[in-house]
Amino acid sequence: MSTFVVPEIGTDFTNPKFGNLLCRYLYDEWSITTPTDIAKPTTFPSSDKFDFRTGFYGFDRPYEVCVLYMETIPVQILSRKRLLLNSIMTVNLRMQRIDRDGSEVNAELALMEEEVFRIAMQYQTAPQDVTGIKDMLWQGVRRDYSLTDEWSESDWRSIVTINLQHEKVSTV
Numbered sequence: 001m002s003t004f005v006v007p008e009i010g011t012d013f014t015n016p017k018f019g020n021l022l023c024r025y026l027y028d029e030w031s032i033t034t035p036t037d038i039a040k041p042t043t044f045p046s047s048d049k050f051d052f053r054t055g056f057y058g059f060d061r062p063y064e065v066c067v068l069y070m071e072t073i074p075v076q077i078l079s080r081k082r083l084l085l086n087s088i089m090t091v092n093l094r095m096q097r098i099d100r101d102g103s104e105v106n107a108e109l110a111l112m113e114e115e116v117f118r119i120a121m122q123y124q125t126a127p128q129d130v131t132g133i134k135d136m137l138w139q140g141v142r143r144d145y146s147l148t149d150e151w152s153e154s155d156w157r158s159i160v161t162i163n164l165q166h167e168k169v170s171t172v
Contacts, residue, residue: 003170003171003172004168004170004171005168005169005171008131009132012168013132013166018069018164019067019068019089021133021164022091022162022164023045023052023053023065023067024052026065026067026116026119027040027041027044027045027052027065030115030119031118032111032112032115035107037049037050037062037063037108038050038063038112047061048061049062050062050064050065051064052064052065054067054068055067056068056092057092057094062095062096063094063095063096063108063112064092064093065092065093065112065116066091066092066094067089067090067092068089068090068092069087069088070088070089071087071088072085072086072087073085075165080170081169081170081172082167082168084134084165085165085166085168086137086163086164086165087164087166088162088163089161089162090159090160091116091159091160091161091162092144092157092159092160093109093112093113093116093157094156095108095109095112095157096154096156106156109157109158112158113141113158116138116141116160116162117160120137120138120160121138123135132166133165133166134165134167135163135165136162136163136165137162137165138160138162139162139163140160140161141160143157143158144157
């Protein structure tokens, strides 16, 4: 029986590990300091207003960054024993607009989108920022609206898609 491993670490990534790796990486690289509501919490994973998590929204804080594993697809089959893969992740961003009656649109969600874009685009491949992840490829962002949403909605969401590129080789 053949076992495929990530060559840089000698073991395999598992799907939950991908989410944990990306979530922790986003937290470590988060640089927003103002507005303070979306500044990096002093301890991982959360503060009283801002939460980094793997999985779905908790809805217990006004600002959330949630990482979900979606799928892994082959990019290139280098041989029967060596594959280059993309694991597709979504970074789900949520903010609760505290002042629903305010006339100004809150900028926090856009700032969070830009921060995830910056982090992904500045990923270092040599040496790898995350051992085993050859590259981090930003694939786009979309707002998550429904037909009943309106400008004064208190809950705003975005979905950022990121591909984590990695290699697997057979140990046999």
